[in-house]
Amino acid sequence: MDASINLEPLRQTFTLKERIYQVLREAILEMDVYSKNTDLRLDERKIAQQLGISRTPVREALVRLENENLIEIKSRIGVFIKKRSIDEVAELVVVWAAIESMAARLACGQVSQEEVEELELIGVKDTSENQDVYSEANIMFHRKILELSKCNMLKKIGEDIFAQIEPARRHAMRDPTRTEQSISDHAEIVNAIQSNQPEKAANLVREHTLRLEKYIRKTWKNLDT
Amino acid sequence: MDASINLEPLRQTFTLKERIYQVLREAILEMDVYSKNTDLRLDERKIAQQLGISRTPVREALVRLENENLIEIKSRIGVFIKKRSIDEVAELVVVWAAIESMAARLACGQVSQEEVEELELIGVKDTSENQDVYSEANIMFHRKILELSKCNMLKKIGEDIFAQIEPARRHAMRDPTRTEQSISDHAEIVNAIQSNQPEKAANLVREHTLRLEKYIRKTWKNLDT
DNA sequence: GATTTTTCTCTGGTATACAAAAAACCAGAT
DNA sequence: ATCTGGTTTTTTGTATACCAGAGAAAAATC
Known part of the structure; x- marks a missing residue:
């Protein structure tokens, strides 16, 4: 029966809570959380009003964001964007290193x-003249x-964790001298993957990422109390 | 004023959505998802009715569970407990291996x-006479x-992933001959940690867990379509 | 004037009502 | 008997209304 036209499923995922979730998530991630004069409070009612909808879908979006650790809902007090402590961020980087290291290991021999x-x-071209370009390329590399x-779960969970780190990473990363080190690291990593050395690739990636942990701990600018 | 009765604080973290979330989560995790005649549908209203409350907090709990990948909310169709495919489970085990391996590495030199x-x-005592006891001890070991x-995030994320694996693990684990292998693995791991050999400990844990992946893939009983 | 008590407001928590979409059902035609 | 089409029922999505706790402001007390 190849004669039939075979249309696409047309999955209409037109639910408000979904869209609000995405909008809020992006807004939170792009916000400079660690700047002094950022309002960390989110008001259900205000958001609903601004979007011209009711509170219900907004609340459901907020519940989801809370579950992702991006905000904190304090009962009868308010909703607040979460500002992670240096320790939490550093620990998340450790988790990230674990995942990324395994990814590099798996990549070997199947690329x-x-x-x-x-x-x-992506990873080796010189981007040191522009901090933002470098930063972007760095993310893309990882x-x-x-x-x-080729492991979807690894990718998904890795990206989730990265999203939680990202605001802090932007906050801490201000030192351009790190760029060259990073690029040479990347070159080594590419090399290990290409030559199918899983153990080496895994170690390189792990150490590379753990270096970020040390760096964040060192250069953290404590803007909050 | 010691005359007044001075009651206990009555720790009131008592929001319904939180409690429902926990109740539902436990119920889902303990359910034999892969059995043929398990009803995978969850009815908001029925749950609300059974608990004697309104739909609203139930929905918020469900949103959270969806975000944790334990259920799927199909818009305007229904809520269903998620039955993970063998590939998804296997991939999750890989992620778990990554995290656990890093944990073992960090444990070295600070225990x-x-x-x-x-x-x-926990890990080395012989529990082979009883499958359930062995299974429980195995979980505890990990x-x-x-x-x-000593890394809270590693612990938290590791446990989250494990929760997603657990139903499938129970489904696949039926072979008692695996027990002795497992115990000798555990002994080696303990030894590596004790003698402060991070590289070795990490490798042992990783391979041990990846063996579970292979095992699940091999013995998976495909009860669903 | 400082401290305690009260009130009032603001915010999230919960319940209920209504709208819309999907699924089930049913009757009539073929 | 089966297919078709519309209609009813069911179930979720969204809006609205009300509740209760926390904290600030105001009032009362010393």
Whole structure:
């Protein structure tokens, strides 16, 4: 029966709570949480009003965000964007290192030449002249490793954790001298993956990421009390 | 004023959505999801009615459970307990291996003699006569490793992932011959941690857990379509 | 004026009512 | 008997209304 037209499923996921969740999540992640004069309070009612809807779907979105540790709902007091402590962030980086390291290990021996080249292109090119460009490329490099693991769960959980780290990472990362070190690290990692050395690749990635942990601990600017 | 009755604080973290969340979560995790005649549907109203409350807090609990991947809320169709595919479970075990391996690595060099003994007690004693006892001890052993890492995030995320694996693990684990292998693995792991060999401990834990992955893939009884 | 008590407001928590979409049902035509 | 089409029922999504606790402001007390 190949004659029938075979249309796509057309899954209409048009629920408000879903859209609000995404909007709020993005807004929170892009906000400079650690700046002094940022209002960390979220008001259900105000949000609902601004979006022209009722509180119910907003609340459901907030519950979800709380479950992802991005906000904190204090009963009968208020909803607040969570500002992670240096310890929490550092620990999250450790988890991230664990996951990323496993991803690199898995990537070995199952990547095409083409994929390695993509990875190299992202991670090794010199971006030191521009801090933002470097930062972006850095993220992409680590994302790509997760992807090359071909393990969807690893990728998904890795990205979730990264989302929690990201605001703090932006806060701490201000030192351009780190760039060159990072690029040479990346080159080594690419090399290990390409030459199918899982143990080495895993170790390199782990140490590379744990270096970020040390760095964050060292340069953390304690803006909050 | 010692004359007044001075009651206890009555720790009132008593929000319904929180309690419902916990109740439902436990119920779902203990349920044999993979059995043929298990009703995978959850009815908001029925749950609310059974608990004698309104739908609202039930829904918020459900949103949270969905965010944890334990259930799926299909818009305007219904709420269903999620039955993970073998591939998803296997991938989750890989993530778990990554985290647990890092935990073992961190545990090295920061555990007391006492803690090592606790770990040994849990993981090495012969429990092969009783499958359930063995299974329970096995879980405890891995929990303990997460704990000894002294990294709260590692522990928390590790346990979250384990919760997602657990139903499938129970489903697949039926082979008692695995027990002795497991115990000797555990002994080696304890030994590596005790003698402060991070690299070795990490490798042992990883391979031990990845063996579970292979095992699950092999013995998976495909009860669903 | 300082401290305690009271009140009042603000905010999230819960219940209920209504709307909309999917699924089940049913009757008539073929 | 089966298919088709509309209709009813069921179930979720959203809106609204009300409740209760926490904290601030105001009032009373010393």
